Amino acid sequence: MSQHGYVATPPYSQGQPGMGGYPAGFGSTTSQPHYGHYGGTGHLKPVSSPHGPSIPLGHPPPSPAQFSQTSLQNGVYNPGNQMSSYAASSPGSAQPPSFQSHGSHPQPMYQNTAPASFTQQVVSQIGAMKIGGYVGSSQAPSQNDPSLPGPPLQPSFQGSHPQQRLPHISSPPSQGMSVAPAVPLATMPPGGAVPPPPGMNINHAGLNQGSIGYQQIPGQPPMAGYPPQQGGIYGGQQRGVQPNYPGAPGTYPGAPVTGGQLAGPPQKKLDPDSIPSPIQVIEEDKLRRSGQLFATNSRGQVPPLVTTKCVVQDQGNASPRFIRCTTYCFPSTADMAKQSQIPLAAVIKPFAALPANEAPICVVNHGETGPIRCNRCKAYMSPLMQFIEGGRKYQCGFCSCVNEVPPFYFQHLDHIGRRLDHYDKPELSLGSYEFVATLDYCKNNKPPAPPAFIFMIDVSYSSIKNGCVKLICEELKTLLDKLPRADEAETSAIRVGFVTYNKVLHFYNLKSSLAQPQMLVVSDTGEMFVPLLDGFLVDVHESQNVIHNLLDQIPEIFAETSESETVFAPVIQAGLEAVKAAECSGKLFIFHSSLPTAEAPGKLRNRDDRKLVNTDKEKVLFQSQSSFYETLAKDCVANSCCVDVFLFPNQFVDVTTMGVVPLATGGSLYKYNNFQIHSDGEHFLNDLRKDVQKPIGFDAIMRVRTNTGFRATEFLGSMYMNNTTDVELAAIDCDKAITVEFKHDDKLNEEYGALIQCALLYTNVAGQRRLRIHNLALNCSSQHNDLYKSCETDALINFLAKSAYKAILSQPLKIVKEILVNQTAHILACYRKNCANPSSAGQLILPEAMKLLPIYMNCLLKSYVLLASPDIPTDERTFQRLLVTSMDVEGTQSFFYPRLIPIHKIDVNSEEIPAALRCSEDRLVDGGIFLLANGINMFLWLGLNTQPELIQGIFNVPTFAHINTESTSLPELDNPYSRKIRMIIDNLRSQSPYSMKLIILKQKEKTEGIFRHFLVEDKGIHGGASYVDFLCSVHKEIRQLLT
């Protein structure tokens, strides 16, 4: 940001000691052909501390109880170390992993539908998927019938592949696992009616016979979902640097695994009830921690899961609402980190909304002096600073530098070396707080002006015709009264402006003294300028009459338009120029309908070339087609102009390119395919209302500081970076999260832990410059056990998804997916190697905190973005890619593993919501109603035999046949069923930044097909392995790594 006229050097222009020139991004600046988090460690030379020997801090605060919640569950099997273990058959299989075999699912019968009609369907449906009937009746799950006889399994093996075997549970209940203790009947050894004893090596031969193979249909081609593992992704880079694996160089079976496809007929499957269940993990965490107080007083505490509601009390560390980490105990050395391959990352949501029952952020004002900072590393005063010499000096927890305490800030220390005013000062006792920033932190040393909101409405033919323009104008009349304002202010300081456009742009003078708005047309879009300064941005209240007049007129002025062409980049330019001219920050709300094909800068062509899918050129689909937008984005960031785009497409609009500016400016993207007022109107308006009103900061710059030994190396999110350390955000709202990866550059000291300080300088909606600080202290350890038990899989998936979605810009999807699978296996193999008791390699042993890694990883691999199926429109894939990029942990958790709620189990006499079910077709019942939501989509699935009482209660119609599936909302009826289901829906919507359109589906009707994609434990309708199959393949890779 310094190039943009920030004079104040102290805040941000100074490099953090120890920061080297890190290559930015994946592979872009290195020659390594992969994006792996560890493969590229060649450039991560340990850098010795520039600070010399560190002086010990006086107060290492590790709590003795930090792991109490997990250690409570330790079982007899491996004290001090929770795990879930899954036994499988004998080790030493010569069979290479055969990911290919997963995918050979029965081809959907609708495969040959004409593409044209299909596309039409797709666009009008939410997820733009093929519509088709279930093909699943003959599918895997049906073979799980535990009543099937156990013994005669052998014959199902064919030829030379007898070793395809499935792990089955051997884990006893005493281990505190959440899996069913009993061995699934279907996997029992012949004649073996009793589960094997806990933790023992079981009869492998027997198991082998009884083991379950992959669901391979002979003659089916391998599916694209899981490419065969190839040596060299990590192999070439990693072999030799894994001292913990026996015989390091030869440890990794580097030989490319090819073929490996099973030729056997369908075999017995693992009982899905016996493998780790996300629902069980979520419910157990709720049971244990829901409603409790989570006080952030000790270092390295693992917070409750995002799905567990609790009250957070800031006692010195940032709330998990602001920062969540992949692990709360960092490995002490780079070597150890490399061995485990667990990414070290924090997901930071600096503006997270806090519930009403938690204390709001405190504001500290040091007047003209400004915040107190370490002289050397510029870290801000925080609980991580240690006061010494009677309070005259303090030692920085980040760089160990000893600083003088400014006289105005002096305070005596008590007998334990703590300042007497410790609890009076938020910056000494809290993890999160704000400083009022001085002029030094302002652009050009001038206090910023309040931000502007500019509404820019496409008035071309299709926008007028579908009613969108009228809807927007109507809504804005009331919405403008609800613009964000400072807590103490009565009205919002935000000024507003309006532009309409098709091929040309229309600006409006809304000066309060005018009786009528004045329109000024700019038809030369080549050199965009704003034709008026005075009167374009106005105060909502002063100009209310003129604004309402304009909003009434817009739909009428363009009612008869026949103009179908639009421009897009000039619209952004116009908004940007207006923001620049007003010398403020701003947010553009662009409502746009079509591919901008009119002759103008940033003109786009239709390039939805799905022939590229599954080729090395597929990455092109995720790259913008015009560099114009990158330049524009940069310009927007430099002038703190955030861009939100609401798309209403009827066909391909190149979301990839049109999303460039929103993505770089901290903006949001919304998309309503084939927009129709009656079905999408409310959905869109709810999104708009949320978007306009949400808490937001402008002109922001974020810096993440760490203590000696590690540093932030990679930033993923809706933001822009001009150098390797400063995250530039034209704006950041309460829903945007930035995921930061850390790497070691030295050893971490177990006594001091790993400290993180995130500082965000921004302008609030009132135009005040603020510094928001979040501090978090993590543990570190040289024991793998500590690392593994402090992991948070939900955060891990957030990081892995964002980094994979970034990697596909530069690498073939196949490679990216291989790396993900590989990394999963490495993480779990390292645990097995270092933490689990010695046992047969045939046992699948998962760390307790990471037992959902395989299922979540499989969901990521099956997401539209990584699926590489030509059936999925490119715009849809890109759209999801962009959404995930700015998601927080809660967002990615429900996006990748949706909530499936059995509505028919509602207890109308209780406030409770029925517990969610696992996302599998097996869980659906004919007599049931199920609500499925993932934060973006929402479905209500109606079973054929739903009770008439429920149908009447919810839909106010007598029978199943009378239910109107065209409707996207439920009637507001005064009965307990209706109230309860609407309450559940509202509740789910309130948890997501997106309003989620409700789609009603009936069992056995053709639209039901789109629902299947979200049953993520099953085989994907567009490809992708079932959970069971994926778990097997991961287990196989682990075994290979261990041999």
Ligand SMILES: [Zn+2]
């Ligand atoms: Zn320092």
